[in-house]
Amino acid sequence: MWTYIKMLEYPVNIKTTNAKLAMAIMSQLGGPDGEKGASTRYLSQRYAMPDKRVIGVLTDIGTEELGHEEMVSTIITQLTKNLTMKEIEESGFYQYYVDHTAGIWPQAANGTPFSTATLQSTGDAITDLHEDLAAEQKARLTYDNILRLCKDEPDVYDAIKFLRAREMVHYQRFGESLRLIQDDLDSKNFYAFNAGFDKKATCL
Amino acid sequence: MENMCKADLLKFIQSTNFAVIEMGLYLDTHTECPCALETYHDYHKTLSKAVHIYEKKYGPLTIYGVNCDTDWNWVDEPWPWQKGCDC
Numbered sequence: 001m002w003t004y005i006k007m008l009e010y011p012v013n014i015k016t017t018n019a020k021l022a023m024a025i026m027s028q029l030g031g032p033d034g035e036k037g038a039s040t041r042y043l044s045q046r047y048a049m050p051d052k053r054v055i056g057v058l059t060d061i062g063t064e065e066l067g068h069e070e071m072v073s074t075i076i077t078q079l080t081k082n083l084t085m086k087e088i089e090e091s092g093f094y095q096y097y098v099d100h101t102a103g104i105w106p107q108a109a110n111g112t113p114f115s116t117a118t119l120q121s122t123g124d125a126i127t128d129l130h131e132d133l134a135a136e137q138k139a140r141l142t143y144d145n146i147l148r149l150c151k152d153e154p155d156v157y158d159a160i161k162f163l164r165a166r167e168m169v170h171y172q173r174f175g176e177s178l179r180l181i182q183d184d185l186d187s188k189n190f191y192a193f194n195a196g197f198d199k200k201a202t203c204l
Numbered sequence: 205m206e207n208m209c210k211a212d213l214l215k216f217i218q219s220t221n222f223a224v225i226e227m228g229l230y231l232d233t234h235t236e237c238p239c240a241l242e243t244y245h246d247y248h249k250t251l252s253k254a255v256h257i258y259e260k261k262y263g264p265l266t267i268y269g270v271n272c273d274t275d276w277n278w279v280d281e282p283w284p285w286q287k288g289c290d291c
Contacts, residue, residue, distance in 0.1 A: 001221075001284075003266070046283070047285055052279045052280070052282070052283065053279045055279070055283050056278055056279035059283075060267065
């Protein structure tokens with residue numbers, strides 16, 4: 001069960017519109033390594049996870065990612081507020097505008113709609129945690145790419161830097177989670193059974 | 205409330221929480237309905253009290269309800285989909 005808190009995790013106050021930048025940042029909402037994929041991935045993986053502490057990590061990070069969806073959506077909204085038709089036509093935003101005006105719709109920067117085909121929930125703890133570690137690095141890299149695009153936009157830069165830092169922290173926690181899972185397995189063969197499926201697993 | 209067993213208290217919290225959600229949803233489109241607002245406040249007050257009792261006795265329901273000074277007990281109780289949990 002979830003409850004909404006009426007605030008952003010970190011403040012976003014963008015004073016200058018920039019539709020071109022909004023198109024790029026959109027990828028971190030609905031792109032292959034975006035926040036919607038992150039929350040979907042972690043919250044879905046919880047049910048097959050055999051360790052209560054790791055379920056806690058997936059729950060808490062998955063919940064935080066929902067907050068990041070809101071932050072990215074806020075950045076896009078503020079970057080596209082009160083655009084003139086000239087700005088829309090000249091920025092490359094017109095293709096998005098024709099279907100969504102200045103509304104929020106999860107897609108990648110190149111227009112590909114959000115898809116769960118970009119993520120996995122395998123029902124296997126070790127595999128899922130490796131997926132999660134990779135996901136955090138891919139999101140970090142995307143934020144690095146975005147940071148290079150918004151050096152002259154301090155308000156955007158600041159919020160993106162926060163989001164990037166969170167990827168690093170999440171990567172750390174997932175690394176620890178993987179260790180917690182492996183500590184409970186046979187160190188001679190981590191893959192002898194699937195702790196989330198096979199009967200040998202007693203921790204569920 | 206004080207004398208309820210864990211399962212009964214949780215069931216009470218679930219139903220009261222639902223009432224708060226339902227009243228909130230109604231009030232979103234009926235912002236000037238004093239009667240609904242009063243009902244919301246009544247349920248919310250009851251919910252806060254019930255959650256306080258539950259968290260003191262059985263552990264946190266949200267990350268803000270962790271009340272143990274020595275250990276982090278957020279992950280101790282079974283998760284809602286796990287065996288042995290009454291939720």
